[in-house]
Amino acid sequence: MDLLAQGAEAKLFRDKDKVIKERIAKGYRHHDIDLGLRRFRTRREAKVLQKLDDMQFPAPKFHDFCDKRMTITMDFVEGPVLRDVLSSKAQVPQDEYQELAQRVGKQIGQLHMNDIIHGDLTTSNMILEGHMNKTNSTLKFIDFGLSKFSDKAEDKAVDLHLLDRALESTHSDLYPQIFKDALEAYKKANPNAAKVLERLSKVQKRGRHKK
Ligand SMILES: Nc1ncnc2c1ncn2[C@@H]1O[C@H](COP(=O)(O)OP(=O)(O)O)[C@@H](O)[C@H]1O
Ligand SMILES: [Mg+2]
The missing domain is CATH 3.30.200.20 (Phosphorylase Kinase; domain 1)
Incomplete structure:
Protein backbone atom coordinates (compact mmCIF):
# COMPACT_ATOMS: atom_id res chain seq x y z
CA MET A 1 0.00 0.00 0.00
CA PHE A 76 -9.40 5.24 -6.54
CA VAL A 77 -10.20 8.07 -8.94
CA GLU A 78 -7.57 8.50 -11.64
CA GLY A 79 -6.88 12.10 -12.52
CA PRO A 80 -5.65 15.47 -11.30
CA VAL A 81 -7.47 17.55 -8.69
CA LEU A 82 -9.30 20.49 -10.25
CA ARG A 83 -6.96 22.94 -8.49
CA ASP A 84 -4.04 21.60 -10.53
CA VAL A 85 -6.02 21.56 -13.78
CA LEU A 86 -7.04 25.20 -13.34
CA SER A 87 -3.51 26.22 -12.33
CA SER A 88 -1.76 24.69 -15.32
CA LYS A 89 -2.47 27.26 -18.02
CA ALA A 90 -0.46 25.30 -20.56
CA GLN A 91 -2.82 22.35 -20.40
CA VAL A 92 -6.22 24.03 -20.39
CA PRO A 93 -7.28 26.47 -23.10
CA GLN A 94 -9.16 29.56 -21.95
CA ASP A 95 -12.62 28.38 -23.06
CA GLU A 96 -12.32 25.20 -21.03
CA TYR A 97 -12.14 27.08 -17.75
CA GLN A 98 -15.70 28.20 -18.21
CA GLU A 99 -16.96 24.73 -18.98
CA LEU A 100 -15.27 23.37 -15.85
CA ALA A 101 -16.70 26.18 -13.71
CA GLN A 102 -20.15 25.36 -15.09
CA ARG A 103 -19.73 21.72 -14.16
CA VAL A 104 -18.76 22.71 -10.62
CA GLY A 105 -21.88 24.87 -10.27
CA LYS A 106 -24.19 22.34 -11.84
CA GLN A 107 -22.97 19.54 -9.59
CA ILE A 108 -23.26 21.65 -6.43
CA GLY A 109 -26.80 22.43 -7.59
CA GLN A 110 -27.50 18.70 -7.76
CA LEU A 111 -26.10 18.14 -4.26
CA HIS A 112 -28.17 21.00 -2.82
CA MET A 113 -31.31 19.84 -4.60
CA ASN A 114 -30.86 16.63 -2.62
CA ASP A 115 -30.24 18.59 0.59
CA ILE A 116 -26.58 17.60 0.78
CA ILE A 117 -24.20 20.32 1.97
CA HIS A 118 -20.59 19.52 1.07
CA GLY A 119 -19.00 21.62 3.81
CA ASP A 120 -15.56 21.99 2.23
CA LEU A 121 -16.00 23.09 -1.38
CA THR A 122 -12.49 23.68 -2.70
CA THR A 123 -10.92 22.72 -6.02
CA SER A 124 -8.67 20.24 -4.16
CA ASN A 125 -11.78 18.30 -3.28
CA MET A 126 -12.71 17.66 -6.92
CA ILE A 127 -10.88 15.22 -9.21
CA LEU A 128 -11.12 15.40 -12.99
CA GLU A 129 -11.28 11.75 -13.94
CA GLY A 130 -10.30 10.87 -17.49
CA HIS A 131 -8.74 14.27 -17.98
CA MET A 132 -6.82 13.23 -21.07
CA ASN A 133 -9.99 12.07 -22.75
CA LYS A 134 -11.68 15.44 -22.64
CA THR A 135 -15.07 14.51 -24.07
CA ASN A 136 -15.41 11.78 -21.51
CA SER A 137 -14.05 13.34 -18.35
CA THR A 138 -16.02 13.26 -15.10
CA LEU A 139 -15.62 15.73 -12.27
CA LYS A 140 -15.79 13.68 -9.08
CA PHE A 141 -16.34 15.36 -5.72
CA ILE A 142 -14.48 13.97 -2.70
CA ASP A 143 -13.89 14.73 1.00
CA PHE A 144 -17.36 14.56 2.55
CA GLY A 145 -16.24 14.42 6.19
CA LEU A 146 -17.63 17.90 6.90
CA SER A 147 -20.85 17.31 4.99
CA LYS A 148 -24.35 17.42 6.37
CA PHE A 149 -27.93 16.93 5.32
CA SER A 150 -29.92 20.16 5.42
CA ASP A 151 -32.72 21.81 3.48
CA LYS A 152 -31.92 25.28 4.84
CA ALA A 153 -31.12 28.05 2.34
CA GLU A 154 -28.63 29.41 4.91
CA ASP A 155 -26.56 26.19 4.90
CA LYS A 156 -26.55 26.08 1.10
CA ALA A 157 -25.57 29.73 0.89
CA VAL A 158 -22.68 29.20 3.31
CA ASP A 159 -21.54 26.24 1.19
CA LEU A 160 -21.44 28.53 -1.89
CA HIS A 161 -19.75 31.28 0.10
CA LEU A 162 -16.94 28.90 1.07
CA LEU A 163 -16.50 28.01 -2.60
CA ASP A 164 -16.40 31.72 -3.46
CA ARG A 165 -13.65 32.32 -0.89
CA ALA A 166 -11.69 29.26 -2.00
CA LEU A 167 -11.81 30.34 -5.65
CA GLU A 168 -10.75 33.86 -4.77
CA SER A 169 -7.69 32.68 -2.88
CA THR A 170 -6.65 29.67 -5.01
CA HIS A 171 -7.56 30.91 -8.49
CA SER A 172 -7.22 34.67 -8.22
CA ASP A 173 -6.30 34.91 -11.91
CA LEU A 174 -9.67 33.41 -12.93
CA TYR A 175 -11.68 35.16 -10.23
CA PRO A 176 -14.43 36.51 -10.09
CA GLN A 177 -15.52 35.19 -13.50
CA ILE A 178 -15.01 31.58 -12.41
CA PHE A 179 -17.48 31.99 -9.53
CA LYS A 180 -20.00 33.80 -11.75
CA ASP A 181 -19.89 30.95 -14.28
CA ALA A 182 -20.37 28.40 -11.50
CA LEU A 183 -23.35 30.33 -10.08
CA GLU A 184 -25.05 30.57 -13.48
CA ALA A 185 -24.91 26.80 -13.85
CA TYR A 186 -26.02 26.34 -10.21
CA LYS A 187 -29.15 28.37 -10.94
CA LYS A 188 -30.02 26.16 -13.90
CA ALA A 189 -29.47 22.94 -11.96
CA ASN A 190 -31.32 23.85 -8.78
CA PRO A 191 -34.96 24.97 -9.07
CA ASN A 192 -34.76 26.41 -5.54
CA ALA A 193 -31.68 28.48 -6.32
CA ALA A 194 -33.39 31.89 -5.96
CA LYS A 195 -33.81 31.56 -2.19
CA VAL A 196 -30.25 30.35 -1.78
CA LEU A 197 -28.79 33.20 -3.86
CA GLU A 198 -30.81 35.76 -1.93
CA ARG A 199 -29.35 34.29 1.23
CA LEU A 200 -25.87 34.21 -0.30
CA SER A 201 -25.81 37.98 -0.72
CA LYS A 202 -26.65 38.33 2.99
CA VAL A 203 -23.92 35.86 3.94
CA GLN A 204 -21.44 37.77 1.80
CA LYS A 205 -22.34 41.10 3.41
CA ARG A 206 -21.94 39.50 6.81
CA GLY A 207 -18.50 38.21 5.73
CA ARG A 208 -17.41 41.66 4.65
CA HIS A 209 -18.42 43.25 7.96
CA LYS A 210 -16.30 40.72 9.81
CA LYS A 211 -13.11 41.68 7.99
N1 LIG B 1 -10.87 8.41 -4.09
C1 LIG B 1 -9.73 9.06 -4.38
N2 LIG B 1 -9.04 8.78 -5.51
C2 LIG B 1 -7.89 9.43 -5.79
N3 LIG B 1 -7.34 10.38 -5.02
C3 LIG B 1 -7.98 10.70 -3.87
C4 LIG B 1 -9.21 10.07 -3.49
N4 LIG B 1 -9.62 10.61 -2.31
C5 LIG B 1 -8.69 11.51 -1.98
N5 LIG B 1 -7.70 11.59 -2.90
C6 LIG B 1 -6.52 12.47 -2.86
O1 LIG B 1 -6.16 12.70 -1.51
C7 LIG B 1 -6.28 14.09 -1.17
C8 LIG B 1 -6.82 14.24 0.24
O2 LIG B 1 -8.08 13.57 0.34
P1 LIG B 1 -9.31 14.25 1.08
O3 LIG B 1 -10.42 13.25 1.13
O4 LIG B 1 -9.59 15.55 0.44
O5 LIG B 1 -8.76 14.42 2.57
P2 LIG B 1 -8.37 15.70 3.45
O6 LIG B 1 -9.42 15.75 4.49
O7 LIG B 1 -7.03 15.37 3.99
O8 LIG B 1 -8.38 16.92 2.55
C9 LIG B 1 -7.19 14.68 -2.25
O9 LIG B 1 -6.97 16.04 -2.45
C10 LIG B 1 -6.81 13.83 -3.47
O10 LIG B 1 -5.61 14.31 -4.04
MG1 LIG C 1 -9.57 17.53 0.99
Whole structure:
Protein backbone atom coordinates (compact mmCIF):
# COMPACT_ATOMS: atom_id res chain seq x y z
CA MET A 1 0.00 0.00 0.00
CA ASP A 2 1.32 3.39 -0.99
CA LEU A 3 0.74 6.65 0.83
CA LEU A 4 -1.27 8.74 -1.59
CA ALA A 5 -1.76 11.93 0.38
CA GLN A 6 -1.50 13.21 3.89
CA GLY A 7 -3.91 15.97 4.78
CA ALA A 8 -4.56 17.80 8.01
CA GLU A 9 -7.05 15.19 9.20
CA ALA A 10 -6.30 12.01 7.34
CA LYS A 11 -3.79 9.76 5.62
CA LEU A 12 -4.83 8.32 2.29
CA PHE A 13 -3.41 5.05 1.06
CA ARG A 14 -3.77 3.47 -2.34
CA ASP A 15 -4.25 -0.27 -2.60
CA LYS A 16 -4.57 -1.19 -6.31
CA ASP A 17 -7.85 0.34 -7.46
CA LYS A 18 -8.97 1.32 -3.95
CA VAL A 19 -8.24 4.22 -1.62
CA ILE A 20 -8.24 3.88 2.15
CA LYS A 21 -8.78 7.13 4.01
CA GLU A 22 -7.69 6.89 7.62
CA ARG A 23 -8.46 9.70 10.04
CA ILE A 24 -5.47 10.16 12.30
CA ALA A 25 -5.43 11.07 16.00
CA LYS A 26 -4.84 14.72 16.79
CA GLY A 27 -2.65 15.05 19.86
CA TYR A 28 -3.75 18.59 20.60
CA ARG A 29 -7.40 17.53 20.99
CA HIS A 30 -8.67 15.92 24.17
CA HIS A 31 -8.55 12.13 23.64
CA ASP A 32 -12.30 11.50 23.94
CA ILE A 33 -13.23 14.53 21.87
CA ASP A 34 -10.74 13.47 19.21
CA LEU A 35 -12.17 9.94 19.07
CA GLY A 36 -15.72 11.23 18.89
CA LEU A 37 -14.92 13.72 16.16
CA ARG A 38 -13.06 11.20 14.01
CA ARG A 39 -15.79 8.61 14.45
CA PHE A 40 -18.48 11.15 13.58
CA ARG A 41 -16.69 12.35 10.45
CA THR A 42 -15.85 8.81 9.30
CA ARG A 43 -19.48 7.73 9.66
CA ARG A 44 -20.75 10.90 8.04
CA GLU A 45 -18.44 10.59 5.05
CA ALA A 46 -19.45 6.93 4.62
CA LYS A 47 -23.14 7.80 4.79
CA VAL A 48 -22.88 10.61 2.27
CA LEU A 49 -20.80 8.52 -0.15
CA GLN A 50 -23.45 5.79 0.00
CA LYS A 51 -26.20 8.29 -0.69
CA LEU A 52 -24.20 9.69 -3.63
CA ASP A 53 -23.82 6.16 -5.02
CA ASP A 54 -27.61 5.77 -4.86
CA MET A 55 -28.07 9.12 -6.62
CA GLN A 56 -25.41 8.24 -9.18
CA PHE A 57 -23.70 11.52 -8.35
CA PRO A 58 -20.06 11.61 -9.56
CA ALA A 59 -18.00 10.67 -6.48
CA PRO A 60 -15.76 7.69 -5.63
CA LYS A 61 -17.72 4.48 -5.27
CA PHE A 62 -18.04 3.61 -1.59
CA HIS A 63 -16.96 0.18 -0.32
CA ASP A 64 -16.89 0.08 3.47
CA PHE A 65 -15.91 1.87 6.64
CA CYS A 66 -14.60 0.98 10.07
CA ASP A 67 -15.13 3.38 12.94
CA LYS A 68 -12.60 1.58 15.13
CA ARG A 69 -9.75 1.99 12.67
CA MET A 70 -11.39 5.24 11.45
CA THR A 71 -11.13 4.19 7.82
CA ILE A 72 -13.19 4.48 4.69
CA THR A 73 -12.54 2.36 1.62
CA MET A 74 -13.59 3.76 -1.76
CA ASP A 75 -12.58 3.56 -5.40
CA PHE A 76 -9.40 5.24 -6.54
CA VAL A 77 -10.20 8.07 -8.94
CA GLU A 78 -7.57 8.50 -11.64
CA GLY A 79 -6.88 12.10 -12.52
CA PRO A 80 -5.65 15.47 -11.30
CA VAL A 81 -7.47 17.55 -8.69
CA LEU A 82 -9.30 20.49 -10.25
CA ARG A 83 -6.96 22.94 -8.49
CA ASP A 84 -4.04 21.60 -10.53
CA VAL A 85 -6.02 21.56 -13.78
CA LEU A 86 -7.04 25.20 -13.34
CA SER A 87 -3.51 26.22 -12.33
CA SER A 88 -1.76 24.69 -15.32
CA LYS A 89 -2.47 27.26 -18.02
CA ALA A 90 -0.46 25.30 -20.56
CA GLN A 91 -2.82 22.35 -20.40
CA VAL A 92 -6.22 24.03 -20.39
CA PRO A 93 -7.28 26.47 -23.10
CA GLN A 94 -9.16 29.56 -21.95
CA ASP A 95 -12.62 28.38 -23.06
CA GLU A 96 -12.32 25.20 -21.03
CA TYR A 97 -12.14 27.08 -17.75
CA GLN A 98 -15.70 28.20 -18.21
CA GLU A 99 -16.96 24.73 -18.98
CA LEU A 100 -15.27 23.37 -15.85
CA ALA A 101 -16.70 26.18 -13.71
CA GLN A 102 -20.15 25.36 -15.09
CA ARG A 103 -19.73 21.72 -14.16
CA VAL A 104 -18.76 22.71 -10.62
CA GLY A 105 -21.88 24.87 -10.27
CA LYS A 106 -24.19 22.34 -11.84
CA GLN A 107 -22.97 19.54 -9.59
CA ILE A 108 -23.26 21.65 -6.43
CA GLY A 109 -26.80 22.43 -7.59
CA GLN A 110 -27.50 18.70 -7.76
CA LEU A 111 -26.10 18.14 -4.26
CA HIS A 112 -28.17 21.00 -2.82
CA MET A 113 -31.31 19.84 -4.60
CA ASN A 114 -30.86 16.63 -2.62
CA ASP A 115 -30.24 18.59 0.59
CA ILE A 116 -26.58 17.60 0.78
CA ILE A 117 -24.20 20.32 1.97
CA HIS A 118 -20.59 19.52 1.07
CA GLY A 119 -19.00 21.62 3.81
CA ASP A 120 -15.56 21.99 2.23
CA LEU A 121 -16.00 23.09 -1.38
CA THR A 122 -12.49 23.68 -2.70
CA THR A 123 -10.92 22.72 -6.02
CA SER A 124 -8.67 20.24 -4.16
CA ASN A 125 -11.78 18.30 -3.28
CA MET A 126 -12.71 17.66 -6.92
CA ILE A 127 -10.88 15.22 -9.21
CA LEU A 128 -11.12 15.40 -12.99
CA GLU A 129 -11.28 11.75 -13.94
CA GLY A 130 -10.30 10.87 -17.49
CA HIS A 131 -8.74 14.27 -17.98
CA MET A 132 -6.82 13.23 -21.07
CA ASN A 133 -9.99 12.07 -22.75
CA LYS A 134 -11.68 15.44 -22.64
CA THR A 135 -15.07 14.51 -24.07
CA ASN A 136 -15.41 11.78 -21.51
CA SER A 137 -14.05 13.34 -18.35
CA THR A 138 -16.02 13.26 -15.10
CA LEU A 139 -15.62 15.73 -12.27
CA LYS A 140 -15.79 13.68 -9.08
CA PHE A 141 -16.34 15.36 -5.72
CA ILE A 142 -14.48 13.97 -2.70
CA ASP A 143 -13.89 14.73 1.00
CA PHE A 144 -17.36 14.56 2.55
CA GLY A 145 -16.24 14.42 6.19
CA LEU A 146 -17.63 17.90 6.90
CA SER A 147 -20.85 17.31 4.99
CA LYS A 148 -24.35 17.42 6.37
CA PHE A 149 -27.93 16.93 5.32
CA SER A 150 -29.92 20.16 5.42
CA ASP A 151 -32.72 21.81 3.48
CA LYS A 152 -31.92 25.28 4.84
CA ALA A 153 -31.12 28.05 2.34
CA GLU A 154 -28.63 29.41 4.91
CA ASP A 155 -26.56 26.19 4.90
CA LYS A 156 -26.55 26.08 1.10
CA ALA A 157 -25.57 29.73 0.89
CA VAL A 158 -22.68 29.20 3.31
CA ASP A 159 -21.54 26.24 1.19
CA LEU A 160 -21.44 28.53 -1.89
CA HIS A 161 -19.75 31.28 0.10
CA LEU A 162 -16.94 28.90 1.07
CA LEU A 163 -16.50 28.01 -2.60
CA ASP A 164 -16.40 31.72 -3.46
CA ARG A 165 -13.65 32.32 -0.89
CA ALA A 166 -11.69 29.26 -2.00
CA LEU A 167 -11.81 30.34 -5.65
CA GLU A 168 -10.75 33.86 -4.77
CA SER A 169 -7.69 32.68 -2.88
CA THR A 170 -6.65 29.67 -5.01
CA HIS A 171 -7.56 30.91 -8.49
CA SER A 172 -7.22 34.67 -8.22
CA ASP A 173 -6.30 34.91 -11.91
CA LEU A 174 -9.67 33.41 -12.93
CA TYR A 175 -11.68 35.16 -10.23
CA PRO A 176 -14.43 36.51 -10.09
CA GLN A 177 -15.52 35.19 -13.50
CA ILE A 178 -15.01 31.58 -12.41
CA PHE A 179 -17.48 31.99 -9.53
CA LYS A 180 -20.00 33.80 -11.75
CA ASP A 181 -19.89 30.95 -14.28
CA ALA A 182 -20.37 28.40 -11.50
CA LEU A 183 -23.35 30.33 -10.08
CA GLU A 184 -25.05 30.57 -13.48
CA ALA A 185 -24.91 26.80 -13.85
CA TYR A 186 -26.02 26.34 -10.21
CA LYS A 187 -29.15 28.37 -10.94
CA LYS A 188 -30.02 26.16 -13.90
CA ALA A 189 -29.47 22.94 -11.96
CA ASN A 190 -31.32 23.85 -8.78
CA PRO A 191 -34.96 24.97 -9.07
CA ASN A 192 -34.76 26.41 -5.54
CA ALA A 193 -31.68 28.48 -6.32
CA ALA A 194 -33.39 31.89 -5.96
CA LYS A 195 -33.81 31.56 -2.19
CA VAL A 196 -30.25 30.35 -1.78
CA LEU A 197 -28.79 33.20 -3.86
CA GLU A 198 -30.81 35.76 -1.93
CA ARG A 199 -29.35 34.29 1.23
CA LEU A 200 -25.87 34.21 -0.30
CA SER A 201 -25.81 37.98 -0.72
CA LYS A 202 -26.65 38.33 2.99
CA VAL A 203 -23.92 35.86 3.94
CA GLN A 204 -21.44 37.77 1.80
CA LYS A 205 -22.34 41.10 3.41
CA ARG A 206 -21.94 39.50 6.81
CA GLY A 207 -18.50 38.21 5.73
CA ARG A 208 -17.41 41.66 4.65
CA HIS A 209 -18.42 43.25 7.96
CA LYS A 210 -16.30 40.72 9.81
CA LYS A 211 -13.11 41.68 7.99
N1 LIG B 1 -10.87 8.41 -4.09
C1 LIG B 1 -9.73 9.06 -4.38
N2 LIG B 1 -9.04 8.78 -5.51
C2 LIG B 1 -7.89 9.43 -5.79
N3 LIG B 1 -7.34 10.38 -5.02
C3 LIG B 1 -7.98 10.70 -3.87
C4 LIG B 1 -9.21 10.07 -3.49
N4 LIG B 1 -9.62 10.61 -2.31
C5 LIG B 1 -8.69 11.51 -1.98
N5 LIG B 1 -7.70 11.59 -2.90
C6 LIG B 1 -6.52 12.47 -2.86
O1 LIG B 1 -6.16 12.70 -1.51
C7 LIG B 1 -6.28 14.09 -1.17
C8 LIG B 1 -6.82 14.24 0.24
O2 LIG B 1 -8.08 13.57 0.34
P1 LIG B 1 -9.31 14.25 1.08
O3 LIG B 1 -10.42 13.25 1.13
O4 LIG B 1 -9.59 15.55 0.44
O5 LIG B 1 -8.76 14.42 2.57
P2 LIG B 1 -8.37 15.70 3.45
O6 LIG B 1 -9.42 15.75 4.49
O7 LIG B 1 -7.03 15.37 3.99
O8 LIG B 1 -8.38 16.92 2.55
C9 LIG B 1 -7.19 14.68 -2.25
O9 LIG B 1 -6.97 16.04 -2.45
C10 LIG B 1 -6.81 13.83 -3.47
O10 LIG B 1 -5.61 14.31 -4.04
MG1 LIG C 1 -9.57 17.53 0.99
